[in-house]
Amino acid sequence: MRLRWIAVVAWALVACANAWSAEGPARPRLTVVISIDQFRADYLTRFEDLYLPARSGKRVGGFRYLMERGAWFVDAHHDHLPLATGPGHSVLLTGAYPYKSGIVSNDWYDREAKREVYCVQDDRYPLVGTEGGEGISPARLLVTTVGDELKMATGNRAKVFGIALKDRAAVLMAGHLADGVFWFDDKTGGWVSSRYWQRNGTLPEWLVRWNERHIPQNAFGKTWDLSVDTKALRRLWTPGNEYAGDPSHLGVHFPHVITGGLATAGPAANRAFATTPFANEYTLQSALQLIREERLGHHEAPDLLVINLSSNDYIGHAYGPDSPEVLDTSVRTDKYLADFLNSLQDLVPGGLANVDVVVTADHGVAPIGAAAEDAGLPGGRWDPNRAMEVVQEALAKAFGPGKWVVGYGEPCLYLNWELLDHAGISRDRAERVAAEALERIPGIYAAYTRSDILAGRLPRTDIARHVTLGFHPARSGDVVIVSLPGYMASSRKTGTTHGEPYAYDTHVPLLLAGFGIKPGVYTERVSTADIAPTLAWLLRVQEPSGCDGHILTPALATEPLRPR
Numbered sequence: 001m002r003l004r005w006i007a008v009v010a011w012a013l014v015a016c017a018n019a020w021s022a023e024g025p026a027r028p029r030l031t032v033v034i035s036i037d038q039f040r041a042d043y044l045t046r047f048e049d050l051y052l053p054a055r056s057g058k059r060v061g062g063f064r065y066l067m068e069r070g071a072w073f074v075d076a077h078h079d080h081l082p083l084a085t086g087p088g089h090s091v092l093l094t095g096a097y098p099y100k101s102g103i104v105s106n107d108w109y110d111r112e113a114k115r116e117v118y119c120v121q122d123d124r125y126p127l128v129g130t131e132g133g134e135g136i137s138p139a140r141l142l143v144t145t146v147g148d149e150l151k152m153a154t155g156n157r158a159k160v161f162g163i164a165l166k167d168r169a170a171v172l173m174a175g176h177l178a179d180g181v182f183w184f185d186d187k188t189g190g191w192v193s194s195r196y197w198q199r200n201g202t203l204p205e206w207l208v209r210w211n212e213r214h215i216p217q218n219a220f221g222k223t224w225d226l227s228v229d230t231k232a233l234r235r236l237w238t239p240g241n242e243y244a245g246d247p248s249h250l251g252v253h254f255p256h257v258i259t260g261g262l263a264t265a266g267p268a269a270n271r272a273f274a275t276t277p278f279a280n281e282y283t284l285q286s287a288l289q290l291i292r293e294e295r296l297g298h299h300e301a302p303d304l305l306v307i308n309l310s311s312n313d314y315i316g317h318a319y320g321p322d323s324p325e326v327l328d329t330s331v332r333t334d335k336y337l338a339d340f341l342n343s344l345q346d347l348v349p350g351g352l353a354n355v356d357v358v359v360t361a362d363h364g365v366a367p368i369g370a371a372a373e374d375a376g377l378p379g380g381r382w383d384p385n386r387a388m389e390v391v392q393e394a395l396a397k398a399f400g401p402g403k404w405v406v407g408y409g410e411p412c413l414y415l416n417w418e419l420l421d422h423a424g425i426s427r428d429r430a431e432r433v434a435a436e437a438l439e440r441i442p443g444i445y446a447a448y449t450r451s452d453i454l455a456g457r458l459p460r461t462d463i464a465r466h467v468t469l470g471f472h473p474a475r476s477g478d479v480v481i482v483s484l485p486g487y488m489a490s491s492r493k494t495g496t497t498h499g500e501p502y503a504y505d506t507h508v509p510l511l512l513a514g515f516g517i518k519p520g521v522y523t524e525r526v527s528t529a530d531i532a533p534t535l536a537w538l539l540r541v542q543e544p545s546g547c548d549g550h551i552l553t554p555a556l557a558t559e560p561l562r563p564r
């Protein structure tokens with residue numbers, strides 16, 4: 001009898017916690033999407049033994065909690081080109097590829113403005129919280145996000161926020177109707193926004209107070225050293241960092257001291273701070289402050305928070321995927337993630353059972369090109385500046401003198417349409433001359449012309465699919481360049497990059513846990529575009545306008561999703 005009463009009370013508690021909304025279906029109270037910039041899928045398994053256990057006592061772990069207690073898609077890929085931060089983030093919450101979303105690169109040549117533009121640049125909305133700088137808004141994103149649909153479906157009652165060191169990451173995930181989007185400003189060493197969100201020109205009161213804690217500035221002089229036993233480094237391929245860059249005066253070997261080459265705190269030191277894992281801790285602590293202050297998870301409608309951990313990318317570019325720094329950053333990120341999840345457990349009514357957490361990445365990264373060359377691995381570098389010269393020379397040889405190339409925005413080259421029209425030269429003829437010149441450059445796999453892409457005259461290959469999905473008719477260029485596997489468009493001998501349609505750049509983690517998610521390890525090949533429709537279903541809202549993805553059906557629990 002007593003047991004039965006306990007069961008009834010327990011059921012009532014669970015029911016209250018889950019079916020908290022008086023109207024409509026059961027939904028998560030809070031959805032948190034965390035993208036880790038340049039976090040390759042294999043970092044989950046390569047460093048698994050160094051991560052916290054899935055659970056210890058009442059505390060949950062970080063990655064392993066999600067891998068073991070959540071739905072882990074081990075073969076998730078980005079399907080577009082180029083594999084860069086802007087396009088990668090634009091896919092995650094829209095389910096739309098750049099051919100629809102318009103986010104064809106981080107920067108591209110704008111034919112109307114006749115200049116290079118940045119994917120979230122918008123001069124109409126000046127920055128708030130700092131002096132100067134270019135204005136920012138989501139206006140160049142041509143489709144809606146899950147957050148936009150959530151706002152529309154709840155009469156604006158849902159709260160949608162974004163936070164990341166990188167403006168483009170937070171802005172492109174949050175969307176057009178978000179309540180607030182915040183990013184890091186090197187100059188002030190704090191979080192800033194733009195007039196697009198902060199119409200009155202001031203940051204929220206709580207954020208001003210939070211910025212006044214000066215967490216990045218207080219890290220001046222702090223040392224970043226290896227946090228694991230040196231035995232853990234035996235798995236690394238370039239443990240000596242012979243090919244590392246020296247970002248923000250941090251040096252190429254542990255220990256790294258945050259000074260930015262300055263005597264006292266300042267922008268260069270803030271930049272150095274951003275290139276350490278401590279900035280991930282700062283981002284997640286700031287996200288928790290946002291959740292507390294904005295009372296996310298406590299509203300009548302479900303709330304959404306999108307976060308990007310950007311430091312992994314700054315560190316990975318400099319030291320490469322096989323460095324002690326990337327290993328240590330991954331391990332520290334795991335701890336910060338665990339702290340964040342445990343705090344969510346306390347902050348949201350009903351704990352993690354009422355939260356949906358997604359962890360993924362905007363792209364991976366290639367092994368350092370120079371290291372690959374020296375080791376005999378297929379890979380290396382080609383210089384994009386030299387490539388532009390080669391194209392210019394080929395076009396001048398074919399059509400006479402003139403400035404034939406007007407821009408380059410990875411992976412596209414832009415030809416001078418005015419000059420071509422004036423000289424009576426057909427565009428497709430000029431495209432072919434440019435493409436043939438590019439294809440003679442060592443390290444380039446192929447160059448695809450605008451005419452062939454738009455007419456569907458591409459080979460039926462995975463690479464051509466990436467090219468097509470990444471090509472927007474109004475924004476992409478005249479020739480799309482794809483490197484050979486292992487090669488990268490880079491003039492630098494040190495460090496590495498990402499951008500190509502190969503596994504090391506496309507293969508990213510996809511972990512989901514929480515409300516309505518069926519735990520398991522899923523080996524089917526899925527797309528990062530599948531995240532958005534899955535979240536839209538869990539939130540019971542319309543899929544974003546350009547959504548191409550499919551619902552991740554195997555990971556859906558049926559039980560709590562039935563309308564009550």
Ligand SMILES: [Zn+2]
Nearest residue numbers: 037038085362
């Ligand atoms: Zn990135």
